[in-house]
Amino acid sequence: MLLALQILFGALAAGTGIGLIFDITKNRMDELKGATGKQWASGFTVGIIANLLDTLGCGSYAPSTFMYKLFNQIDDIDIPGTLNIGDTFPVIFEAFIFTASVDCDPMFLWIMYICAAVGSFGFASIVTKWPRNKIRWALGIIMIPLAAIMLCKNTGVGPFGIIGTATGLHGWKLVVAAVLNILWGALMDIGFGLYAPCMATCLLLGVDATACFPVFMGSCAVLMPACSIEFIRTHRYDVPHTVGNALGGIIGVFIAWKVVTSLPMFWLINLICIVLLWTSYTLISSALKDKKAGIA
Template sequence: MLNFIRVVWAVLMAFYYYVFIKDYRIVKAAGQIEEISIAKVGITGAVTNFFDTLGIGSFAPTVAFNKFLKMGVRDKELPGLLNVGDTLPVMLEAVIFTTVIAVEPITLVTMLAASAIGSWLGAGIMSKMDETKVQRVMGFALFVTGILMSLSAMGYMPGGGDAIGLTGGKLIIGIVGNFILGALMTAGIGLYAPCMALVYFLGLSPAVAFPIMMGSCATLMPVCSVKFIKEGAYPRKAALLLGLFGAIGVFIATYIVKSLPLDILRWLVIVVIFYTSVSMLISANKDKKSDMDTSIEGAKNEDGEN
């Protein structure tokens, strides 16, 4: 069954690269490939995907690096850069972690399929939801999860486990949970930290979160990226470099994660969950403030007209 998953991934990547290379060659022939610093994009790709492999995620750090290093990627092209550029590193993460970390096949296949279906079906639903409210709820839930996991890691309460698969009711919960997380990705909510929390509370080993969460994203991102490519809404050269150097970061981090003792890995998961929780809450508050400012400005304009 694992081989079947890899065949699916191979087909998705073949389609992704066919579309990407075709578009790149057409734009290059027209002399419209953007000028960009190989060093800056290379550093960004290697560093952000190193941390992505540790479960921290690469999207937010890439945006920060773009501003800090002045890479020159325009804000409107950032979504395309993140998805198209990080597709190769994420796929490598998925292949590597499903190889070095054992997961019961039924658990892996059903949870990956659930996330993909959730993303596909959830796009229309989640796009209509208030993103700020979703971020606030998820941020609070993850913060509570981080506290409970910390107490468990310190021996104050039971939690976690060393299982590599789910059965019965827990499997159903895992499938439904990953379906929801796949849908939440369409609302801009990352899958990594919530997936870590999900597998932890279902009694799985913290290490099992890595092949599940990365496999989920590897199933989604090639298809998502093709949309950006066909619309030309991405920087070609930057995306190519981000993926190639990102692959280097993945291989370096994979060795570290593979060799980490389970206790250290457990605390790494906790740190990631707290980090994501705080980031979501901060983002939700910024969005709320922005909405309030917009409303105030609109009211002033109306008063002025009256």
């Protein structure tokens, strides 16, 4: 069953890569050739840093969005598609690593992966039609409870501090986890990272903390290609940032896997919570500013 998962990951990476290359060469070569050095540097830097943090379990969407806003080299309307397509390849690399090295019930993994993909694919056709400010509001509002969940988990407040020992779930617990993973997969399409809520769900239901890693990493590895199809079809992504993020992201994953052995995770996760709240503030502020100027 694990070999089948590895084959699936390889097929998804190949399919997404072929679709992206085909769209760029057929429809968007001018954007690729006309990209500035600042755009390439922005995409590459975001890919390395965000996916290094991603491999450590911090998630990449919040720091990626923060850095995109900081560098100001990408249109906000293209952020969800750029994140989903660009991070597909490093996340699949992560999934390869953790499904092979961490013990977790294969059937539990399959069910969680399928549910995440169903949620993501079903929602992508909706979010790709949203206007810029709607995306800003969605991202900005959702990042606030995500920061709260991560902070509670990090400080052991409430159920997020409970340490489980299971490597899989069964019965009603599996049903709850599967249904919630459909929701987390759907919210991935607007930049709401799956890692933190999926990990919180699994921990709450008694899954061992280490066993959570192949669950949320594999969920993203499966769902991101599913929704990337829609983002590629509708051209709702930034070309240089997507390519730069993909290449830099793979390097970031490799560095975290081979070089980074320990970090003060308590303070690092607290920092990510601050980044989430700051990014939420900047997105909502931009939306309010445009609304005041009469821009939808």
